Amino acid sequence: MTSKTAYQTGLEKFNRTNKAINLLFNLIFILLALLCVIPVIVVLSISFSSEESIRETGYHLLPVAMSAEAYVYIIKQGTMILRALGVSALVTVVGTVLGVLLTASMGYVLSRPNYKLRGFLTWVVFIPMVFNGGLVSSYFINTNLLGLKDSIWALILPLAVSSFNVIICKTFFKSTIPDGLIESAEIDGASQLRIFFSIIMPISLPVIATIGLFLCFAYWNDWFQSMLYIDNQNLYSLQALLNSLMSNVDALAKNAASMGVSYAMLVATMPKESARMAVAILIVLPVAFAYPFFQKYFISGLTVGAVKG
Template identity: 45%
Template sequence: MAQSQSRSKSQLHYDSSKLGQSLLHVLFLLLSAACILPLVLVVAVSFSDETTVIANGFKFWPEKFSLRAYDLVFLDYMQIIRSYGVSLFVTVVGTIISLILVSLFAYPLSRSDLKYRGFFAFLIFFTMLFNGGLVPWYLVYVNYLHLMDSIWALILPLLLTPFYVIIMRTFFSTTIPSELLESAKIDGSGEWYTFMRIVLPLSLPVLATIGLFNTLNYWNDWFLSLLYIDESKNVSVQYLMYRTLNSIQYILSNSAVANGISQGGGSLDLPSKTLQMAMAVVGIGPIIFAYPFFQKFFVKGLTLGAVKG
């Protein structure tokens, strides 16, 4: 009798566990669909005819196929290629240098034997709360660093983010065992050797996480191009899309310009909604392939070190 009751309880536990897993799978499928379907909608609308979209709204499948939006986006395809090159260079170089600086700043702050540790930690925390404002920021880069129209003006402002330093410092202090560092020191290992050969290989999760954050920041940035870049050869692809869309919206909203184009024999067949979606597709670019590379480290890098064991 007792054995029968034990089996029924075990079966009940198994069934409830299986039901719980099924519900979790359904939940994750719904969440995945909520993330993927908007992207599918953007791609579908970008290949749709503008008049059909205005008349019938957005559809997950183009009612009338059209490449008019992409024709406008790639009207100056050489500029698109050049801007893609700028964005790729800024993203790759900026992410690598940023990881180097953040890790070099965060590691000493994680060491309890660092002299004036509290002072340096206060400096990095203070910049999270206060800053000099846009005008001094602009004057420093233009008048003192002379970076106007330089590609480095798109890299330097985002190199050292205080929040990333705090994340990495927390990871170092809670995940890297102090006993390991002490044993390395006893074996004659210097600080540089310990950092490069012991600490960094154990810190791949947080490095990948901060690397992903930096990659997204650099790729999606358009404001720095707006501030510091006048020459078209150095603008990022995001700012190029932003500028093109603003130009078309200006033409469509300005009757004098529209009349001038019409009288000159030009065409005002300029899409608006589908053009926005086409620019979003072009703007996503290769950055969408960064997620599979970082994904296996991403969650672990965010949670590992959050609770000290």
Template identity: 60%
Template sequence: MKSKKTKQINQIKKSTDVCFNIIFLLLSLICILPVVFVFSISISSENSIQKYGYQIIPTEMSSAAYQFLWNEKGTILHALFISVLVTALGIVISVLLTTTMGYVLSRPNYALKEVYTWLVFIPMIFNGGMLAGYVVNANILHLRDTIWALILPLAVSSFNVVICKTFFKTTIPDSIVESAKMDGASQLRIFFQIILPISKPILATIGLFAAFGYWNDWFQASLYISDKNLQSLQSLLNNIQSNIEYLANNPYGGLSMQQYKASMPTESVRMAIAIVIIVPIACVYPFFQKYFISGLTIGSVKG
């Protein structure tokens, strides 16, 4: 009788279910339509953009923007390799550092837990600023013009450490750790052979956060990288866009520059650059969606 009553209370009305579906459909369209709109502009001709403005259905289609990027394929492919390398190494380092810190802070018997919790929490509210970070990374650690300048400054996030701490504290039973200790296992063995194999949701969540951060970052390259061979894809495409804006806003350039500007798409190239950046990371997300959703519900109340 009680279970039947509870089932009736928890049951969702059909009208409510329909409303939820409509709301989620609208939210999905809000997320998808901007990408479709950007792609439509990227395949629009420059003349139609100047004449009719941005349109979700192009009046005149053109592949000039992608042909322009294709002409730079050698440089773009090398920059893509740098971005993939930085993202792959960054994910491994970020997940390793973040999960180990979160696990240590989640242990109730750790003597310095309160001190390190504050050391992790304070940078979430305050930071040393860009100048202090630059001095440390460039002058003290000598990371300038090295691939580590694109990886190490973004390796650890206080927010991610707190997520890991909450996950390990609420999900991993203390009895598992204590049983392993009684069997003579060291802390490293417990962490790598027992804790990590049952922590796939948090690994996927932190890995996806790190992937987004590394893949979309161009600012670190603008600060620390002057070697063209170490430019990431985002940094390279940002430089291309900046050069396009320079040509578009410099009517007093030389004749050859103006001829190059007249034959080069501007608005459509900007949108094509956005599509080139979005597509690779969008293709990765579905493979981690299951674990990502599980990781985001850490700490939620269970019924």
């Protein structure tokens, strides 16, 4: 009886400790979630605030004086915004599809134990993770050698393949795809391309979704390639446009002024700060809506690719 009471007492203490630890972790995760969500709420609040209230009282979690003038102004500049949005969407879709195909195919080849150049090419993939060729050499190759200056491919090709993504794919294929499955397909006469597209890709959705999500975020949020390689404003992405707004508050005004609008009048009436935040909201929304659909595959693919060796 005494031992049973002691056991029950110990179990109750363990349960209380466990509940306290769970509560602590829940509070930590709630705090981290708030740290992620509050900045977005502040940006949304600023985008719906009037310029006068921003100048007088600064930033607030909730708008001091509600105004939709930033979004009205963006609608008036619809041609430029839609063109930049189209460039971003095109680059993201084409770059993600191309990047997934290149990354998955390279990772699959490097995961095959009977491939003779596997060791050498693994080092070729791994070394750029530690040593980078540098910005000058990359710029020279992309502009002078490949001729990508002021080309839509300058926004796609430099980000299509990364060593990190290739290693994730290689680890996933090596630890998940049984050799017997591939050998049986080879015995049936299937070519390597047929094996890759008909067998490997359909059963590798977790890692494909993970790499696709990485690439999608990288392309959608990229502005640096536009800054390096794009001089033609018709090829500006939405992110490059936002970066131009951040560095030059009159970027939209100058563009509109070139179309015959009075520059002085436009500068006086343009919602500068709120317009920046409104464009930022336009950039964030597609990613925020798309992420929940990929979350399941993203977590499982990243866990397998990163933990198993």
